[in-house]
Amino acid sequence: MRVTMIGAGYVGxxxxxxxxxxxxxxxxxxxxxxxxxxxxxxxxxxxxPGLAELVEANVRQGRLRFAAKAAGVAEAxxxxxxxGTPSRRGDGHADLSFVFDAVREIAPLLSRxxxxxxxxxxxxxTGDEIERILRENRPDAEMQVVSNPEFLRExxxxxxxxxxxxxxxxxxxxRARAVVAELYRPLYLxxxxxxxxxxxxxxxxxxxxxxxxATKITFINEIADLCEQAGADVQDVARGMGLxxxxxxxxxxxxxxxxxxxxxxxxxALLKTAHDHxxxxxxxxxxxxxxxxxxxxxxxxxxxxxxxxIRGKTIAVLGLTFKPNTDDTRDSPAIPLITALHDLxxxxxxxxxxxxxxxxxxxxxxxxxxxxxxxxxxxEAIVIATExxxxxxxxxxxxxxxxxRPVIVDLRNIYRADEMKRANFRYLTVGRPAAERxxxxxxxxxxxxxxxxxxxxxxxxxxx
Numbered sequence: 077m078r079v080t081m082i083g084a085g086y087v088g089x090x091x092x093x094x095x096x097x098x099x100x101x102x103x104x105x106x107x108x109x110x111x112x113x114x115x116x117x118x119x120x121x122x123x124x125p126g127l128a129e130l131v132e133a134n135v136r137q138g139r140l141r142f143a144a145k146a147a148g149v150a151e152a153x154x155x156x157x158x159x160g161t162p163s164r165r166g167d168g169h170a171d172l173s174f175v176f177d178a179v180r181e182i183a184p185l186l187s188r189x190x191x192x193x194x195x196x197x198x199x200x201x202t203g204d205e206i207e208r209i210l211r212e213n214r215p216d217a218e219m220q221v222v223s224n225p226e227f228l229r230e231x232x233x234x235x236x237x238x239x240x241x242x243x244x245x246x247x248x249x250x251r252a253r254a255v256v257a258e259l260y261r262p263l264y265l266x267x268x269x270x271x272x273x274x275x276x277x278x279x280x281x282x283x284x285x286x287x288x289x290a291t292k293i294t295f296i297n298e299i300a301d302l303c304e305q306a307g308a309d310v311q312d313v314a315r316g317m318g319l320x321x322x323x324x325x326x327x328x329x330x331x332x333x334x335x336x337x338x339x340x341x342x343x344x345a346l347l348k349t350a351h352d353h354x355x356x357x358x359x360x361x362x363x364x365x366x367x368x369x370x371x372x373x374x375x376x377x378x379x380x381x382x383x384x385x386i387r388g389k390t391i392a393v394l395g396l397t398f399k400p401n402t403d404d405t406r407d408s409p410a411i412p413l414i415t416a417l418h419d420l421x422x423x424x425x426x427x428x429x430x431x432x433x434x435x436x437x438x439x440x441x442x443x444x445x446x447x448x449x450x451x452x453x454x455x456e457a458i459v460i461a462t463e464x465x466x467x468x469x470x471x472x473x474x475x476x477x478x479x480x481r482p483v484i485v486d487l488r489n490i491y492r493a494d495e496m497k498r499a500n501f502r503y504l505t506v507g508r509p510a511a512e513r514x515x516x517x518x519x520x521x522x523x524x525x526x527x528x529x530x531x532x533x534x535x536x537x538x539x540x
Contacts, residue, residue: 077101077259080152082178084111084142086122086233086337087195087226088158093127094237096134098262103141103148115142123403123430126234149185154255156224157206158195163341170199170345179206183213191255193222197282197342199349203246203275220252223275225282230336231401238263243270246278283349286342287360292327293334294363297370300330300507310507311489330507332409332461332487333370335398340367340407371409374459374487375416381457381483381504387421390480392455394448395462395488396439397431405434409487410461414439427451429464449474456481463488472499 077100081092084106096102106112111121118135120128134140149155159178164171175196186192192210194203207221223246228236240263245256253272260270273281300310310330318325334340343364350357379386398408405411408431414424418441425443428435432444445451448467452458452475460467468490476482482501484491489505496503 077153077255078148078151079103079259080105080146080148080155081158082146082156082182083158083160083174083196084108084115085158085160086124086230087228088156089115089120089122089131090124090127090228090233090237091156091158091195091226093130093134093140094234095259096140097130097238098259099139100259101139102134103143103152105143105146107144109144112142112144123401124233125231125401130234146182146185149182150187152187152190154191154193154259155182155186156193156195158226161196161198161345163344167348168344169348170197170341172198172202172205175202176205176209179209180213183210186210186214186217186219188214188217188219189251190217190219191222191252192219193224193256194279195224195226197225197338197345198223198279199283199345200276200279202279220247220249221275222247222249222252222256223278224256225278227282227285230404231399239266240268243268244278244281245270245272246275247272248274283342283346286339287346287357287363289327290334290339290343290367291359291363293329293331293339294366294370296328296330297333297506298366303507304509307509308507309509313507330489332374332413332506333367335371335407335409337404337406340364368412371412372416374409374413375420377485377487377504377506378417378422378457378459379420381485381502382481385421386417386456388423389421389456390423390425390454391417392448392451392458392479393417393424393426393442394428394451394458394460394467395464396426396428396435397462400462400464401430403430403434405431405438408435408462411435411438413459413461413487414442425451425453425455428462429466449478453478455479457483457485459485460488460490463490472496472501476500 079095079100079102081088081102081104084104088104092102092104114121118132120131131140157175157178159174161170161172161175175198203221203223210219225244243260247253257270296314299313303310303313314328317323318328343360347357347360378391382389393410393414396408396410397403397405417424425445427445427448448470484501485504487506493503493508
């Protein structure tokens with residue numbers, strides 16, 4: 077089949093490359109001429125494992141191409157819209173201007189019986205407006221608008237596309253169903269279920285899914301806070317919960333809060349849509365508020381680890397992206413964490429395997445380093461903010477040699493407390509009892525009570 081993908085960003089590029097790998101002929105279109113030129117030279121603008129090889133193979137075999145103009149729209153069996161829908165400045169609604177501009181641009185070029193598929197994450201009812209725009213521009217046409225939301229995890233997008241939990245198709249038109257079914261026919265061997273629903277239901281499934289996953293993350297984060305006070309291990313609690321088939325273990329990993337290009341943005345957009353319909357989503361409201369507070373509040377753990385004050389001290393932060401295996405720093409918990417550390421008077425050295433260039437506009441005052449060990453030089457504490465594999469087996473003896481003080485604040489719980497004790501590190505985690513031991517084997521010295529209380533008040537004021 078012939079597919080035209082409008083947008084060569086994360087969703088459009090991954091989806092286009094995977095459809096081409098299925099054997100379809102795909103043209104990815106993007107107005108960013110520099111991006112198109114780079115793609116035509118074999119340069120991939122995003123970091124996603126396996127994507128460069130997949131693109132190169134399908135370009136070489138003639139099934140995937142890139143263009144800056146709306147090429148091949150008239151001949152396409154399906155035209156997919158995969159442009160960005162960022163939060164609109166001022167009110168938090170999803171900005172649909174890129175979607176509607178794309179629809180107006182392709183409307184005159186579409187065949188009379190075109191199938192237009194929306195892969196962008198859009199609020200419920202957007203498909204109706206797309207249909208209205210098409211009818212307005214082409215009153216004689218018999219076009220169908222389908223919602224086909226993506227459920228790709230950054231860092232595992234190709235696997236998710238080729239082995240999906242489900243494929244959601246929002247249309248009640250038999251011809252449109254047949255076209256989309258043929259697009260995904262290669263997945264039948266993987267027994268991937270196709271769920272046919274109304275267009276509005278499909279649009280809402282995407283937002284509801286992301287909001288629910290964000291709720292699971294926020295729930296276990298709050299349980300982690302309780303575990304710290306009650307003397308329990310949140311990983312034991314999460315494991316016990318996850319073994320219940322009604323709950324499941326995914327997204328029950330305590331940490332510094334959720335980030336990325338989807339969960340924060342989609343939670344706010346869902347709230348705005350609900351408000352427009354006169355519905356209060358109080359759980360989602362709380363999730364969004366708690367998550368934002370949590371990111372910056374993680375700085376308190378560093379203050380606690382260093383006896384109540386970090387002013388004038390050097391802190392190493394490992395990880396800047398919101399998750400491993402991506403270069404995406406959008407809404408990453410590391411950004412408000414580092415901002416809070418700076419506000420509390422610390423100097424921050426940092427290293428991330430892929431996201432440092434993306435972080436620099438948000439964090440211009442950070443000292444960017446070439447490795448985890450370089451970042452740790454002279455640091456009084458290391459903060460693990462992202463669970464990159466490169467940070468899972470650090471040489472603890474080497475770290476002790478270069479650090480000013482053997483302290484690790486692990487916001488991702490990737491090490492064991494007994495391992496840190498043997499290495500004579502003071503080790504603070506999320507939702508687990510602290511392992512307090514220094515290189516000399518003694519507990520850390522405490523500052524005077526008055527100073528500790530004063531510094532704690534200062535920290536509370538700055539992180540709120």
